[in-house]
Amino acid sequence: MKTTGKEIRSHCAVNYGVEIFGDRWSLLIIRDIVFAGKKTYGEFLKSEEGIATNVLASRLAFLEAQGILLRVPSPDDGRKDFYTLTEKGLDLIPIMLSIVLWSAQHDAKSYVRGQKEFIARISQHPVQVSEEVKALVRNGGYIFPNGTGEQDGKHAC
Template identity: 75%
Template sequence: MKTARKEDVRSHCAVNYGVEIFGDRWSLLIIRDIVFNGKKTYGEFLKSEEGIATNVLASRLAFLEEQGILSRAPNPDDRRKDFYTLTEKGLDLIPVVVSVVIWSAKYDRKSYVLRDKEFSARLAANPAQVGEELKALVRDGGCLFPESKG
């Protein structure tokens, strides 16, 4: 897969730029896994229910790192594994993901987010505040649903 570099995007239309940098399905799901489930390693991302192929995952992680959305560092407990975390640029995508969640919950009555009534209510009442709280939580190494890492 040829990866787009900042200087070789098709156009500098704001929608196009965003879609080329982070707008594919797998990139958004990787960001989701970090924010909502606290996943940090290649193996954890690979276990997501959507079933990403190994070569696609490796490519997307490298691309997101190249674009400054993810940073990669060796796992202090197992130097053979790397931890992926969101950079400040990546953290700034959390409100975008929150907007997708709100839209999806509105039109997908089986959306997982609807299972958590308290979170759904907070999200509906003040999405900007929830987005900022999520940014702070993830910046500090946390996630929204730490028990659903698997």
């Protein structure tokens, strides 16, 4: 994935999406915000997938430059920054929920299989659930508060 801010290779809709949010790490950062409420560099660094510090810094800067993330100083600790999704970033939530549904169907070991009620709601009312999740995240919330979406320290999704 290109992180330099140079020209997009083509404006095919699929290519544009892949170049902006299609790499593994960008989607996992967005996942961490939406599903686990992570907001800081240190919190993202602790994710089970083990992102390297230089890759994390690069992806956060790229997502901010693309208007997906907004970085603001922590009101409590000026040494920390908080990352939140912009409206453009919130518009990725339906895609994230579709990935969750697809994975629940095709990955026999998916953590999300234990969230049967959640999966059923997404399947039956995808637009409604997407809008609810957008509102929740927009207001500083996230899908699995208090670790209820984690199993053995791993994300339910």
